[in-house]
Amino acid sequence: MNRENSIAVLTRGLKKRFGGNGASVEAxxxxxxxxxxxxxxxxxxxSGCGKTTLLSVxxxxxxxxxxxxxxxxxxxxxLPGTQQIDFRRQNLGFVFQQYNLLPALTAAENAAxxxxxxxxxxxxxxxxxxxxxxxxxxxxxxxxxxxxxxxGEQQRVAIAxxxxxxxxxxxxxxxxxxxxxxxxxxxxxxxxxxxxxxDRAVIVVTHDSRVFHYADVxxxxxxxxxxxxxxxxxxxxxx
Amino acid sequence: MQVDRTLELNDHKAVxxxxxxxxxxxxxxxxxxxxxxxxINFVGRERTQLSFVLxxxxxxxxxxxxxxxxxxxxxxxARTTDEFRWDCIWYYLKNTGIPVNFGITxxxxxxVGTVVAGxxxxxxxxxxxxxxxxxxxxxxxxxxxxxxxxxxxxxAGAIGxxxxxxxxxxxxxxxxxxxxxxxxxxxxxxxxxxxxxxxxVIIIASLLSxxxxxxxxxxxxxxG
Numbered sequence: 001m002n003r004e005n006s007i008a009v010l011t012r013g014l015k016k017r018f019g020g021n022g023a024s025v026e027a028x029x030x031x032x033x034x035x036x037x038x039x040x041x042x043x044x045x046x047s048g049c050g051k052t053t054l055l056s057v058x059x060x061x062x063x064x065x066x067x068x069x070x071x072x073x074x075x076x077x078x079l080p081g082t083q084q085i086d087f088r089r090q091n092l093g094f095v096f097q098q099y100n101l102l103p104a105l106t107a108a109e110n111a112a113x114x115x116x117x118x119x120x121x122x123x124x125x126x127x128x129x130x131x132x133x134x135x136x137x138x139x140x141x142x143x144x145x146x147x148x149x150x151x152g153e154q155q156r157v158a159i160a161x162x163x164x165x166x167x168x169x170x171x172x173x174x175x176x177x178x179x180x181x182x183x184x185x186x187x188x189x190x191x192x193x194x195x196x197x198x199d200r201a202v203i204v205v206t207h208d209s210r211v212f213h214y215a216d217v218x219x220x221x222x223x224x225x226x227x228x229x230x231x232x233x234x235x236x237x238x239x
Numbered sequence: 240m241q242v243d244r245t246l247e248l249n250d251h252k253a254v255x256x257x258x259x260x261x262x263x264x265x266x267x268x269x270x271x272x273x274x275x276x277x278x279i280n281f282v283g284r285e286r287t288q289l290s291f292v293l294x295x296x297x298x299x300x301x302x303x304x305x306x307x308x309x310x311x312x313x314x315x316x317a318r319t320t321d322e323f324r325w326d327c328i329w330y331y332l333k334n335t336g337i338p339v340n341f342g343i344t345x346x347x348x349x350x351v352g353t354v355v356a357g358x359x360x361x362x363x364x365x366x367x368x369x370x371x372x373x374x375x376x377x378x379x380x381x382x383x384x385x386x387x388x389x390x391x392x393x394x395a396g397a398i399g400x401x402x403x404x405x406x407x408x409x410x411x412x413x414x415x416x417x418x419x420x421x422x423x424x425x426x427x428x429x430x431x432x433x434x435x436x437x438x439x440v441i442i443i444a445s446l447l448s449x450x451x452x453x454x455x456x457x458x459x460x461x462x463g
Binding site for chain 2 (some may be wrong): 052056059082089096098114159161173203
């Protein structure tokens with residue numbers, strides 16, 4: 001696929017302001033960003049630079065004050081409420097910093113949540129989730145409750161939950177922040193190996209510089225703007 | 240208490256010749272059946288010697304007509320069983336502190352129960368807001384989350400009701416055959432009323448929790 005044709009996420013002049021009447025905070029100040037299919041795109045920068053706000057706007061969880069967000073050629077913020085939820089459920093997978101697994105469900109049931117939400121029968125969804133957990137190296141922990149899993153295992157369950165419905169975009173918010181370095185490396189290895197796919201884009205928001213080497217593209221943010229973009233693939237091609 | 244045992248009542252000896260299976264009185268005082276002349280000896284001379292006389296009408300006689308006739312002939316109040324029952328109930332309601340004391344106790348228990356149970360359930364929702372936020376982000380609709388909260392509330396309420404009613408039923412079963420507590424009975428109306436109160440708690444707690452979940456911004460899930 002031509003790299004120009006493989007754009008999954010495209011933002012233009014994205015602005016986001018919180019509050020109003022003199023007490024407003026401009027979290028995004030005109031962000032132009034893109035992420036391509038088959039690539040692992042990192043959004044990096046110091047705390048409070050607007051990374052998480054950008055991720056929230058890209059995924060349709062927050063509306064922008066100005067600017068456009070296209071996901072696979074579809075203006076997500078122009079979709080009516082229910083259609084936007086459906087679009088998110090079908091096309092997006094989420095990995096959160098704190099995993100946010102449901103404590104009363106087993107690992108397999110947690111991983112099956114997006115399928116169940118999409119109308120797949122419980123037993124079928126859990127079977128598919130179990131197969132994916134096996135693929136992610138959690139075959140012995142499929143029936144364990146989150147409280148019985150280590151942080152790394154919980155994050156792997158969260159990755160399974162993000163991938164089980166085969167979304168076209170996976171977004172990860174600080175996936176290694178709650179983990180020690182060795183476990184964080186393993187989680188990133190797993191993401192790079194299992195989540196990246198020619199038909200899928202993966203965006204990782206992180207300030208953990210120890211895992212930057214997994215990125216294909218690094219977009220560096222500061223003060224609500226993208227100040228630098230490093231395209232490792234382009235560098236490789238040019239070299 | 241047994242037949243042939245001798246009692247002393249106000250310096251008079253009395254022998255128990257039989258034990259009746261009468262309805263338990265509201266107050267825990269013993270009831271003695273004896274002739275009127277004996278009863279006067281037992282209780283001593285008092286200004287009011289007779290409270291009421293129990294009478295049984297012949298079969299097929301109209302009770303209202305009988306009571307009217309007794310009133311007309313004696314000038315005393317005559318009541319049917321049902322009227323007499325309600326006279327007793329209204330007497331206690333109007334002339335004693337029992338309804339106020341019971342009412343306050345029940346009201347406080349209801350308020351405390353509602354607040355504690357409702358608050359516990361609401362706190363459970365607050366503690367799991369991150370999970371609800373994650374579900375919203377993943378694409379679970381507010382309607383589905385509302386049904387989840389309702390199911391949790393109904394399940395918790397049903398378990399609580401079953402345990403509570405079960406323990407109450409066990410208590411009544413254990414105390415029913417004891418002399419001191421033999422008047423205590425668990426009425427089905429009480430169980431229905433309890434179920435109604437629990438339903439009220441479920442509705443209030445669910446509405447508060449559902450409101451919190453519905454207004455939750457899914458982007459909250461990204462905040463630490």
